[in-house]
Amino acid sequence: MIKKDYYEILGLGRNASQEEVKKTYRKLALKFHPDRNQGDKQAEERFKEASEAYEVLHDPQKRQVYDQFGHAGLEGRGFHGFGDVGDVFSAFGDIFGDLFSFDTAGQGRRAGRRGADLRYDLQISFVDAAFGKKISIEVPRHESCPDCSGTGAETDTAIKPCPDCGGKGSVIHSQGFFSVSTTCSRCRGEGKFIEHPCRGCRGHGLVSKKRQLEVKIPGGIEDSNRLRLSSEGEPGTGGGPAGDLYVFIRVKEHPLFTRHGDDVVCQAPISFPQAVLGCEIEVPTLEGTTKLTIPHGTPTGKIFRLSGLGVQHLHGRGRGHQLVQVEIQVPKKLSAEQEKLLREYARLTGDDIAPQKEGFLKRFAQKKAN
Numbered sequence: 257m258i259k260k261d262y263y264e265i266l267g268l269g270r271n272a273s274q275e276e277v278k279k280t281y282r283k284l285a286l287k288f289h290p291d292r293n294q295g296d297k298q299a300e301e302r303f304k305e306a307s308e309a310y311e312v313l314h315d316p317q318k319r320q321v322y323d324q325f326g327h328a329g330l331e332g333r334g335f336h337g338f339g340d341v342g343d344v345f346s347a348f349g350d351i352f353g354d355l356f357s358f359d360t361a362g363q364g365r366r367a368g369r370r371g372a373d374l375r376y377d378l379q380i381s382f383v384d385a386a387f388g389k390k391i392s393i394e395v396p397r398h399e400s401c402p403d404c405s406g407t408g409a410e411t412d413t414a415i416k417p418c419p420d421c422g423g424k425g426s427v428i429h430s431q432g433f434f435s436v437s438t439t440c441s442r443c444r445g446e447g448k449f450i451e452h453p454c455r456g457c458r459g460h461g462l463v464s465k466k467r468q469l470e471v472k473i474p475g476g477i478e479d480s481n482r483l484r485l486s487s488e489g490e491p492g493t494g495g496g497p498a499g500d501l502y503v504f505i506r507v508k509e510h511p512l513f514t515r516h517g518d519d520v521v522c523q524a525p526i527s528f529p530q531a532v533l534g535c536e537i538e539v540p541t542l543e544g545t546t547k548l549t550i551p552h553g554t555p556t557g558k559i560f561r562l563s564g565l566g567v568q569h570l571h572g573r574g575r576g577h578q579l580v581q582v583e584i585q586v587p588k589k590l591s592a593e594q595e596k597l598l599r600e601y602a603r604l605t606g607d608d609i610a611p612q613k614e615g616f617l618k619r620f621a622q623k624k625a626n
Contacts, residue, residue, distance in 0.1 A: 259327050262309035270323065274314060281310040335373075371490035371499035378503050380473060382510035386520070386542055386567040388475030392468060395501060398490055399465045403456030406491075414452040418443035462491065471503055476518060476570030479507040512540055518567045518576025525585045526550060539580050541565050548580060556584040 263270055266280045284306040286292075293299035312318045312330065321329045376395055384391075400406035409415045417423035421440035425447035439445045453459030469488060477483075482504045489499025513520045524539050534552035538545050541562065548560060559581045566576025590598065601607075 260305065262312055262322065265305050265309040266313065268313075272313075274316075277310065277313045281306055281314075285310075369493045369496040371492040371496065373499040374489040374501045376501060376503045377506060378471065379506040379508060381508050382513060382515075383542055384473060385477050385479075385505070385507045386475060386515075388477070388568065389473045391471050391473060393471055393503070394466045394468055395488070396464065396466050398462040399467070400491060401454060401457035401461055401463045404454035404461065406461040408454055408457060408459040408461035409450045410452045410454050414450055415448050416451060418447055418449055421447060423447040469501070473505070474570060475568030476572075477505055477507075478515075478570075479505065481505045513542070515567060516579075518569055519579055520566045520576070521579045521581065524548070524580050524582050526554070526582050528584055528586070531556070531582070531584050541578055542567075550582065554582060556582065558582050 263272070266272075266277065266284065268276060268280055272280075285303060288299045288303035288306065290300055290303060293303075312322050312335070318330065318335065374395065374397060376393060378391065378393060380389070380391065401408070404410065407415060418425070418440055420442040421427055425440055425443060425445040427438055427440055440447070443449050450459050454461075457463050467488075469485065471483060471485070473483075482502050485501040485503065487498040488501035491498050512522050515521075520542065522540065524537060526535070526537060530537070530550060531554045532552060534554070535550050537548050537550060539548045539562075542565065546562065546565070548562070559579050562578040562580060564575050565578035568575050587594075
């Protein structure tokens with residue numbers, strides 16, 4: 257599915273200021289908000305699109321990535337937009353506190369927040385990319401504090417309802433058609449405050465830890481591909497789900513092989529006598545070595561195919577091929593006897609007198625005349 261341009265959704269030019277982005281989004285959100293358009297799926301979709309566009313364009317870093325790389329750049333950094341309106345309110349509810357803070361009757365501001373996605377860059381060998389492998393990685397992330405079980409307080413009795421908002425997290429006002437709320441400045445929308453913070457996490461409820469994970473690398477994966485490990489990102493807050501971990505693959509270069517799709521290519525040196533007379537040589541493969549028959553009269557650059565000795569097909573059966581390109585090696589030094597024999601060969605073939613065949617010169621002259 258092709259996503260719409262975010263600037264087009266908000267009806268703005270690419271040089272629009274942050275204030276223009278905020279002002280335009282506020283108008284669209286007021287117009288298409290679900291509370292005002294109950295049961296209208298089209299309005300709900302417009303509200304979701306506008307919210308997604310605002311999420312990107314009001315954030316300087318996300319906007320820079322989007323301006324340079326488009327939707328693909330944002331997806332590469334773990335941003336995938338909103339699946340439904342519930343995602344907007346749970347993962348993006350603070351916008352409404354800053355702009356107009358709708359009281360959404362059940363979808364309100366205190367819904368659990370999804371945790372942030374994480375990125376891990378993993379470098380693997382050429383062979384592991386070809387055949388796949390299980391690799392153990394260590395990922396730094398936040399986890400629930402074991403001392404307070406994530407509450408942030410020394411004891412349960414140390415957690416009190418916020419006296420300013422009565423534990424609601426927001427202070428509600430009436431403003432025309434809407435019930436409008438603002439984030440409680442005392443508890444910052446949490447609806448509670450902690451009298452005695454946990455010493456282990458200093459009231460945050462989270463501590464930094466390194467988690468051991470096993471990543472299954474599928475055979476046939478390529479450089480810059482990514483793997484998604486669901487719910488292995490940062491933990492959610494307020495009962496929200498954890499984010500995801502995206503493992504970006506970096507494949508090391510191989511000293512002998514290069515990859516073209518699911519085929520692998522290598523060069524094999526042969527001597528002039530081997531090319532002329534034919535021979536059998538041993539060539540490397542991804543799994544060891546194998547014999548390759550070189551027929552007599554083989555020219556340099558000739559490519560031979562070894563069926564089924566390439567890379568595994570990603571998410572499929574079978575493998576690509578190995579392509580072996582022969583290169584005739586020309587000796588730089590000859591013994592006196594070798595030179596004598598080579599000159600005799602040249603004399604017998606006439607190459608010592610006419611190194612360039614007459615037919616070649618005729619074709620060259622004709623082409624130049626045309």
